[in-house]
Amino acid sequence: MTVELVEVDSRAPKILIIGGGAVAIPYAWRLQKGGAEVSVVCRSNYGLVAKEGFMVNSEVYGTEVFKPNKVFSSAAEFEDDSFYDYIFVCTKTLPTIANPADEVQRFVKSDKSIIVLIQNGIGIEKPFVEHYPKNPLISAIAYVAASRKDNIINYGKLLLLEHAIYKSQAISPESGNAISNGLQKMFNKAGIDIKMYENSEKMRWRKLVINATFNPITVVAGGYRTDEILLIPEGNDLFRKAMRELLLLARIVLKEPLYDVSDEQAIDNSFKLFATNPLKTINSTLSDFLNKKPLEHEVMLKNAIEIANKHGFPVPILSTVYTLLVLLEKKNI
Amino acid sequence: MTVELVEVDSRAPKILIIGGGAVAIPYAWRLQKGGAEVSVVCRSNYGLVAKEGFMVNSEVYGTEVFKPNKVFSSAAEFEDDSFYDYIFVCTKTLPTIANPADEVQRFVKSDKSIIVLIQNGIGIEKPFVEHYPKNPLISAIAYVAASRKDNIINYGKLLLLEHAIYKSQAISPESGNAISNGLQKMFNKAGIDIKMYENSEKMRWRKLVINATFNPITVVAGGYRTDEILLIPEGNDLFRKAMRELLLLARIVLKEPLYDVSDEQAIDNSFKLFATNPLKTINSTLSDFLNKKPLEHEVMLKNAIEIANKHGFPVPILSTVYTLLVLLEKKNI
Numbered sequence: 001m002t003v004e005l006v007e008v009d010s011r012a013p014k015i016l017i018i019g020g021g022a023v024a025i026p027y028a029w030r031l032q033k034g035g036a037e038v039s040v041v042c043r044s045n046y047g048l049v050a051k052e053g054f055m056v057n058s059e060v061y062g063t064e065v066f067k068p069n070k071v072f073s074s075a076a077e078f079e080d081d082s083f084y085d086y087i088f089v090c091t092k093t094l095p096t097i098a099n100p101a102d103e104v105q106r107f108v109k110s111d112k113s114i115i116v117l118i119q120n121g122i123g124i125e126k127p128f129v130e131h132y133p134k135n136p137l138i139s140a141i142a143y144v145a146a147s148r149k150d151n152i153i154n155y156g157k158l159l160l161l162e163h164a165i166y167k168s169q170a171i172s173p174e175s176g177n178a179i180s181n182g183l184q185k186m187f188n189k190a191g192i193d194i195k196m197y198e199n200s201e202k203m204r205w206r207k208l209v210i211n212a213t214f215n216p217i218t219v220v221a222g223g224y225r226t227d228e229i230l231l232i233p234e235g236n237d238l239f240r241k242a243m244r245e246l247l248l249l250a251r252i253v254l255k256e257p258l259y260d261v262s263d264e265q266a267i268d269n270s271f272k273l274f275a276t277n278p279l280k281t282i283n284s285t286l287s288d289f290l291n292k293k294p295l296e297h298e299v300m301l302k303n304a305i306e307i308a309n310k311h312g313f314p315v316p317i318l319s320t321v322y323t324l325l326v327l328l329e330k331k332n333i
Numbered sequence: 334m335t336v337e338l339v340e341v342d343s344r345a346p347k348i349l350i351i352g353g354g355a356v357a358i359p360y361a362w363r364l365q366k367g368g369a370e371v372s373v374v375c376r377s378n379y380g381l382v383a384k385e386g387f388m389v390n391s392e393v394y395g396t397e398v399f400k401p402n403k404v405f406s407s408a409a410e411f412e413d414d415s416f417y418d419y420i421f422v423c424t425k426t427l428p429t430i431a432n433p434a435d436e437v438q439r440f441v442k443s444d445k446s447i448i449v450l451i452q453n454g455i456g457i458e459k460p461f462v463e464h465y466p467k468n469p470l471i472s473a474i475a476y477v478a479a480s481r482k483d484n485i486i487n488y489g490k491l492l493l494l495e496h497a498i499y500k501s502q503a504i505s506p507e508s509g510n511a512i513s514n515g516l517q518k519m520f521n522k523a524g525i526d527i528k529m530y531e532n533s534e535k536m537r538w539r540k541l542v543i544n545a546t547f548n549p550i551t552v553v554a555g556g557y558r559t560d561e562i563l564l565i566p567e568g569n570d571l572f573r574k575a576m577r578e579l580l581l582l583a584r585i586v587l588k589e590p591l592y593d594v595s596d597e598q599a600i601d602n603s604f605k606l607f608a609t610n611p612l613k614t615i616n617s618t619l620s621d622f623l624n625k626k627p628l629e630h631e632v633m634l635k636n637a638i639e640i641a642n643k644h645g646f647p648v649p650i651l652s653t654v655y656t657l658l659v660l661l662e663k664k665n666i
Contacts, residue, residue, distance in 0.1 A: 220553060221660035229660065238656040241649070316574070316649035323571040324657070327554035327562065 012037050013186055016084040016107055017068075020045055020054075022148035023118065023284070024090035026155045027192065029056050029066040034190030039070035039080075041107070046073040048151040055152045060159070075106045083109070086183075088116045090142075092288070093124050093299045100124065101131035111135050114179060116163070118142050120211045120284075121299025122204050122307075125166045136179045137166040139200035141207045147281045156279050160193045162207075164200035205250040205258055210270055212300045212318065213242040215285035219295070220324045223286060227277040236271070238317070243267045245315045249308050292333055297325045345370050346519055349417040349440055350401075353378050353387075355481035356451065356617070357423035359488045360525065362389050362399040367523030372403035372413075374440070379406040381484040388485045393492070408439045416442070419516075421449045423475075425621070426457050426632045433457065434464035444468050447512060449496070451475050453544045453617075454632025455537050455640075458499050469512045470499040472533035474540045480614045489612050493526045495540075497533035538583040538591055543603055545633045545651065546575040548618035552628070553657045556619060560610040569604070571650070576600045578648045582641050625666055630658050 013036045017028050020042030032038040042049045053067035072078050087107055093100055108115065111134035117124060118140045125139055140163040146155035163183060165176035180196055187194040197203040214226045217238060221229060229235035247266060250258040259266040288295055301322040308315040346369045350361050353375030365371040375382045386400035405411050420440055426433055441448065444467035450457060451473045458472050473496040479488035496516060498509035513529055520527040530536040547559045550571060554562060562568035580596040592599040621628055634655040641648040 217657075221657050222664035224660065224664070232660065232663070234656045234659050238653060241652075317653050319574075320571060320650050320653045323567045324550075324554050326567050327557065327565065330565070331555035331557065 013085045014083065015039070015086045015088060016041065017088045017090055018104060018107060019043075019088075019090035019092075020049060021090060022146035022153055022155070023142050023144055024088065025054050025056065025066065025148070025153045026058065026144055026146055026159055027088075027118070027142070027161065027187075027190075028068065029054070029064075030061070030159070030190040030192050031186065032066065032068070034186065034192075036186060036190070037069045039072065039084075040068040041072040041074065041078065043074055045148075045151050046071065052151055057152070057154045059156050075103065078106050081109065084113050086114050086116055088118055089128075090118045092284075092294070092296050093119050093121050094294050094296065095127070095298050097294060099127055099131075101127035105131070108132055108135065114138060114183070116140055116183065118161070119299075120207060121296060121303065122201075122208055123303040124204075124299050125200070129166065129168055133168065134170050136171050136175070137168065138163050138180065138183060139166045139204065140164075141203055143207075145277070145279060145281050147279065147287070154279060154281075156281075160195065161187055162195045162197060162203050164197035164203055166200055202254055202258065205246075205254065208300065208304060209243055209246045209250065209258065209266075210274075211285075212246060212304055213239055214274065215283045216295075216297065216301060216321045216325045217242065218283060218286045219289045220321055220328060223290070225277055225280065225282050225286075226274045230271055230275055239271070240267050242317045242321065243270065245308075245317055246304065249304065249311070249313055249315060252311050252313055253307060289328070289332060294333065295325060295329050297322060297329070301325065346418045347416065348372070348419045348421060349374065350421045350423055351437060351440060352376075352421075352423035352425075353382055353484075354423060355479035355486055355488070356475050356477055357421065358387050358389065358399065358481070358486045359391065359477055359479055359492055360421075360451075360475070360494065360520075360523075361401065362387070362397070363394070363492070363523040363525050364519065365399065365401070367519065367525075369519060369523070370402045372405065372417075373401040374405040374407065374411065376407055378481075378484050379404065385484055390485070390487045391492075392489050408436065411439050414442065417446050419447050419449055421451055422461075423451045425617075425627070425629050426452050426454050427627050427629065428460070428631050430627060432460055432464075434460035438464070441465055441468065447471060447516070449473055449516065451494070452632075453540060454629060454636065455534075455541055456636040457537075457632050458533070462499065462501055466501065467503050469504050469508070470501065471496050471513065471516060472499045472537065473497075474536055476540075478610070478612060478614050480612065480620070487612060487614075489614075493528065494520055495528045495530060495536050497530035497536055499533055535587055535591065538579075538587065541633065541637060542576055542579045542583065542591065542599075543607075544618075545579060545637055546572055547607065548616045549628075549630065549634060549654045549658045550575065551616060551619045552622045553654055553661060556623070558610055558613065558615050558619075559607045563604055563608055572604070573600055575650045575654065576603065578641075578651055579637065582637065582644070582646055582648060585644050585646055586640060622661070622665060627666065628658060628662050630655060630662070634658070 015036050015038045017024050018041045020040050028038050050071045053065045056066045057063045114136045116138040143160040145158050165180045218224050247263040348369050348371045350357050351374045353373050361371050383404045386398045389399050390396045447469045449471040476493040498513045551557050583591040
């Protein structure tokens, strides 16, 4: 495994990105700029992207056309036997519709390919470990404020990736470390702010506290942006109470606090992060809802609620929001 | 007071009904049939009603044109100095928009007029007792499945009125009893099923358990009918949990259980009542929401939440639903 990684370092890394959405493309663009060979599997925007590439507008890096090395339209159309060092899974996680690991089957041709899950929610790694037990698996969280329309991506200053090797018996701790470091170096070379975690669980819960509250509540409240609800006292209070449930639940699951600061301070910090929104972007759940697409409520809410139930810990606000989101989705699609 | 009542009994009672909505009109029609003189103050549908009357379609009583004895358009236009035995207040209760007692000021010309509040929510009597301390006040709850479009009212089999004299120092217990009996007789004569309570509080909480759960949840879930959500397991479960909060809260407030049966049995009974809906009617809150009108969330939810807070009793589901309803309303109107 280590020998492989030395080889990877010595040539341009080859990356396949599954998902041509607003979260994936800013990274894809910068990674190509950093020297990687980046191919993208798009679905809804394939036609435009194959013809024109992506038009990326960044507050930091300016406006440019980003042409992936190759563009593929879907798993069914995918015919490429070359070896990819990294397979980035940047699609939505909808386990009630299909097994997320089955969906990427056609792309994973070697157990040497490192699978990188850049997705929200908790419990998302399990189907991948089961299906690809020999592939190194990196669990990652993207912090990027971005919006997409067709092949146009707008994004702001924030472009951070958090990651951790997903620990499994097939990968030794040393190999795991080397793999994480390889990813880190590649992102650093691309000028992307990156943070490595020892263990993916804490990293995922931290993002969950944001995703499982802001995202669904903006939808069930009628289609506000997060920064708009934060300004309405009742909405601000509801966010706070929902976050408290998750911070307490995370403390029970992780057997330690999620943050070094108090829960109230952690909430205040999240609020500050979302209080301004110069791009007026809406979150992915609201965007999916408005586009009548299925919502990621299973990995963002239901998995957390089931964990809470197992621990006998009440999460009435999350449960209420989850149920309303499921009902709204049924009406909407 | 008793002498007055004997006089009322000996001639046709004169009733002024404030509000030409689906809840009031079925009673108004039957009361007129029963011999009362019934005038109605309409707002949105005044033009049509003044010209044509109401077209009432009842499963029990058939279809007929109901012409009130007089029709008035609004408080501002109201010019009638005659004495009304009863003033039925059947408008929505929106204390954040205006004081409900102020709104009926022009209609209450004598402190002998019996004010009958046929409205949902709790805590609604207070402003009336303060403004009209000498008038007998009857607190009432309507059970009627009905819908209105313009001047057309459709309603089903259910036509029940529950009522209780609102106890105050100005009215002796004997007078109070006589007043309640007078109302009871008048409704019996009109063939309307009626139930008298000793104390209005229990009566109002029983209706609240239904109104503060079914009504707002059908709105925040995206516009279902109650019977539709009852068929969806997640929705059914949410109704149940929300009702549990209210049944427990009512037990604390009333210092006795709200029903003789267990809370779970009481919930099952409510579910049975709403499981079928042959008229496919939607509840008043959803109807108001779809018509972009203000919602009755203060007396149906906020008053209950404030009482819960005073008792230190957590009602997270109700609070969440309340907040979402307020946010939805802000977006909607």
